[in-house]
Amino acid sequence: MTEERAALPSWRPGQARDEILAFLEASGQIPPEDRLACFDNDGTLWCERPRYIQLEFLLHHLQQRVQTDPALGTTPEFSAVLSGDAAALEQVGLPRIAMALTGLFAGLPADRFKVLVREFMAAAANPALGRPHRSTVYRPMLELVDELRLRGFAIAVVTGGGTEFVRAVSQELYGVDPERVVGTLIEYDFADGEGGPVLTRTNRVSGTLNDGPDKVSHIQAQLGRRPVFAAGNTSGDREMLTWAETADGPSLALLVDHDDEEREFSYPGTGESATPTEPITDVAHRRGWTVASIARDWAEVFP
């Protein structure tokens, strides 16, 4: 027990840590092939405030492009974004803006997009926290990833964000291979070029956004097994967390509660889920999920 407590040094003693340690201890009973742990990304593995990191990336490229092509900034989506006007932003809506921004990369080969993401992540910083985005991953969650991996778990990142955006940095930040990143996927166009097949990004989402019930369906489609552990922080993670919780044998559903205005941010986990539901913290208490309060349970937040 002493050894295991030493294993999660950034977690303060308390109910959340006790429940996690109990699950880690019980995980030996789980058949190896069922040891799959699924982590939401924004707000669960890395910081999502004041804006999604991917949105920062898209805005960065929009600003660059508008400098050489000012007309681009006059579309309703881009002028709303560039003005920062809350009413205009709300009127156009995040989904439409996100798709317009995604379109900036249509026509790029897969490898080129990966390079752009890595260049951005090597340099850009969170404007409110004053630390690089790459250092806004949550240290307690990385410790938990390590402990699960030590016990033979496959670790997957299941994000509402862009699959390829997260894949570009998942190995470096989390040790997660690209095939274990399940997200919102942009379709590729296939062409049989002179030097072999060429895949270029389009501006079309493949299938559906990876949120809510679709997280469950996409996990099955891409990963082919049901998680016995899931972590999330918004209503968009509700079905995934319930799916893990109701698996046979030992299981754990973990909700990160952002309640620490001093060290990070304080906001409810309403998320962008299409289905209005009860507050996710209420769901967690009702179903007996493990709730990690950042203020109470995390001795350290960032690396």
Next chain:
Amino acid sequence: MTEERAALPSWRPGQARDEILAFLEASGQIPPEDRLACFDNDGTLWCERPRYIQLEFLLHHLQQRVQTDPALGTTPEFSAVLSGDAAALEQVGLPRIAMALTGLFAGLPADRFKVLVREFMAAAANPALGRPHRSTVYRPMLELVDELRLRGFAIAVVTGGGTEFVRAVSQELYGVDPERVVGTLIEYDFADGEGGPVLTRTNRVSGTLNDGPDKVSHIQAQLGRRPVFAAGNTSGDREMLTWAETADGPSLALLVDHDDEEREFSYPGTGESATPTEPITDVAHRRGWTVASIARDWAEVFP
């Protein structure tokens, strides 16, 4: 070099083995994140004659179901299959028959389908070879899988067959996790049941069959990286093999040529590809792929 030669004991000395050994030796120059090897399944990792193993599985269940429900056998698809009449089979066509047979499992939860596949694979045998299907995997290819894995390659199975069918046995037969099986996927229906989410199989293909150019698109969508090694045996593998061959740095495209009527089967690799193309062995010679002749290059075929 002596040590490496000892590593592929079922491969006879010759050009195919030399080229494979040269690639294995050069693979140390490939960045670890790019070490992805994609293997077609039917005819590349396991035997596909006289009939696809999955078709045997489907026929087995059709025969069981018809015993309790004889009317089921009167549909055009099923009566053609059950009669074994070549003209009737050709008229209805394999795709329509395969989808009708797939429909036998609509409504099953994912876990139940996995159990059925495993029960079948534990018992059923290849009718021509007189050995269990599980023992019709190709020993030289398993040795190659091991060698690639030793050098840090992620191994993926990229099959025209059913994703979930292959996933049910991929870990046991090949040591491949379900998320690294890319195949033709049947959609699930999602329901929010009393005890948590429930996924049930439908009779609808998700997206497109995994064949030809779609193998390339599906690898990128599911695995998120480009293979530097690919192995296949039919025209349906052409684009995947070309994609691996034309990657930057060391790469290998390997074609298995079924030319051994005595120990296995002899047939051309025309496959079921929708696009009529030049014979795949001609493509291989033209592009300089490595061709593994079963008769010439394999000292042993099966385990």
